[in-house]
Amino acid sequence: MLLLLYICFKKVHKLEGHENEVKSCAYSVSGRFLATASRDKSVWVWQVDEDEDFDVCSILQGHTADVKFVVWHPTDDILVSGGYDCSIHFYCFDGDDFVTIQKIEAAHDSTVWSAAFDHSGKYLVTVGADKFLKIWQQKWAESLQERSWAKLLELELDTRWPLYAVDWNHLTGHIAVSGGDGKVRIFNFDFDSESLTKSGSFTVEDEVNSLRWHPTIPQLLSVSCDDGFIHLLTHDC
Structure with missing residues (x-):
């Protein structure tokens, strides 16, 4: 059974300034x-x-x-x-x-x-059209302006398509990444050894534009695709 919950929103501000x-x-x-x-x-x-x-x-x-x-x-x-x-x-x-x-x-x-x-904010993961996943490490300084x-x-990654989306699970340390090939890959980052290993994958029907881990349910991942659907996936962490 599909339960639809309607929440009423109203516009309180309209911010203007961007030219595109x-x-x-x-x-x-x-x-x-x-x-x-x-x-x-x-x-x-x-x-x-x-x-x-x-x-x-x-x-x-x-x-x-x-x-x-x-x-x-x-x-x-x-x-x-x-x-x-x-x-x-x-x-x-x-x-x-x-x-x-x-x-x-x-x-x-x-x-x-x-x-x-x-x-923790010590590490940042990025993905791009070059098919690379990259992890950047913070060089800590007490002053924010001196951090790098x-x-x-x-x-x-083994794909010929761009990588459009990445998210880091703050509960488990898993990283989800996907893009033009419709394949969602799950990686585990070991904070002690600072190493990355693949731990699973899913295939959805179309190009993935965005994905997000649930903030309190560690196994739940939402994935938005060009097919017009939001796919809810679970991963055995």
Whole structure:
């Protein structure tokens, strides 16, 4: 039996400023900031005040092509963006504005489509049109502006299609990745040895655009596809 739950929403704000399609948006873990990314090559950060009003905090224009995603660090107000220019950018709040703390040129050989942090924020995984999965390790510093990331490992997947989506399970450490071939691959990252091993795979009917692990049910993964369906998958972790 299919149970449909209807929840009533109403529009409370309409944020304007981007000159082209907005491709991604994400709230910071603190809830103080909303980041948006656009085909106009910019990343905007909006600050949320106590009355739930949104003011433009920063307009970041370091990318030279479409920005495909923004993702926040799980514990700090550190923002990451990536896109068509093959680079990933890291930003942090300096008290007045968001500033770029690191720019990794040619992070992938083609479009960087998606990224996700592990539960601690020490590691970042990225995937791209070059069919590579890459993990970046944080070089910790007390000051957010002095932190940086370096490539820890990379793995070329056995596919001729781009990788569009990746998510890191904060409960189990598993990484799910998929893309144009409709195959969802599950990897296990060993935090002690800092190594990556494949632990399973699923095949869905069409190209995968996005996937997300459930935040409290460790085995449940939702996958959105070009066939118009949302596939709910379970993995024996």
